[in-house]
Amino acid sequence: MKKNWLRLGFATIALGALTFAQSCSVSEVVNYVFPGFTYNADAVEFTIPIVDSAGTTFASFDSVKVELNLEDALRENTNGNISISDADKIYIESVRLDLTDADNENNWANFTDVNMMMASNTATTVVEMAKATIPDTYDESIDGTVDQSVSMKEYVKGNTIYYVIYGKSRRATNKELHGKAYVSFRVE
Numbered sequence: 001m002k003k004n005w006l007r008l009g010f011a012t013i014a015l016g017a018l019t020f021a022q023s024c025s026v027s028e029v030v031n032y033v034f035p036g037f038t039y040n041a042d043a044v045e046f047t048i049p050i051v052d053s054a055g056t057t058f059a060s061f062d063s064v065k066v067e068l069n070l071e072d073a074l075r076e077n078t079n080g081n082i083s084i085s086d087a088d089k090i091y092i093e094s095v096r097l098d099l100t101d102a103d104n105e106n107n108w109a110n111f112t113d114v115n116m117m118m119a120s121n122t123a124t125t126v127v128e129m130a131k132a133t134i135p136d137t138y139d140e141s142i143d144g145t146v147d148q149s150v151s152m153k154e155y156v157k158g159n160t161i162y163y164v165i166y167g168k169s170r171r172a173t174n175k176e177l178h179g180k181a182y183v184s185f186r187v188e
Contacts, residue, residue: 036188037077038093041068044163046097048177051110051169058115058166064181066163070156074187090153093186095130095144097165099179106173108139114167116144116181122158129163129183136170152185 046062071084084090095116099107108114116129130144155161163181 036186039070039073039077039185039187041066041183041185043180043182046163046165046179046181048165048167048173048179050176051173053169053172055169058113058168061114061165061167063165064163066161067159068156068161069159070185070187071159077187084153084157087153087187089151090156090185090187091148091150092129092146092152093148093184094182095146095184096141096182097132097144097179098141098182099177101175101178102138102140104138106175106177108134108142109136110169110171110173112168112170114142114144114165117164117166118152118155119162119164120155120158121160122156123154126164127152127155134170148186156185 044064044066046064048061051059070090074082074084074087097108097114097116102108111134113131113133115131117126118129119126127150128147130146132142132144134142163183165181
């Protein structure tokens with residue numbers, strides 16, 4: 001009697017799995033099995049040169065080349081079962097820019113706006129990662145506003161990323177400013 005109930009249980013599970021598989025697309029099954037993850041890239045150091053005066057246009061602060069292998073991170077998080085080409089979307093989840101040597105006269109308040117852009121060895125068109133409008137108050141850290149509808153999938157297929165930081169100055173600085181950029185990617 002137990003064997004019959006056991007067979008009935010396995011048959012029910014198999015029928016349920018078959019029904020589920022037939023009613024879902026491959027993408028839906030992958031999303032069910034792999035709900036996605038956030039990848040926090042290594043911090044990237046940047047330098048803002050001395051700014052001589054207030055400006056009304058954006059000026060390039062720094063351009064940084066970064067080796068980024070999101071493919072390996074994806075494989076690690078899925079036991080080697082999913083690659084970048086299997087992901088539905090990859091987007092920027094967050095960007096934070098921290099100044100490591102800010103002081104009362106030299107900090108984010110010296111700037112009105114900052115934009116962080118990205119290109120890569122697989123997508124050379126520059127795309128905006130994040131932007132921020134900065135209040136005129138002392139701050140060592142800013143969080144950029146990101147557009148999560150912008151796909152970064154083509155940009156992270158390769159292994160070399162180029163970050164470019166632009167900004168508009170509110171007033172002059174009297175020293176170089178150094179900082180770190182923290183970027184998080186969402187893979188789904």
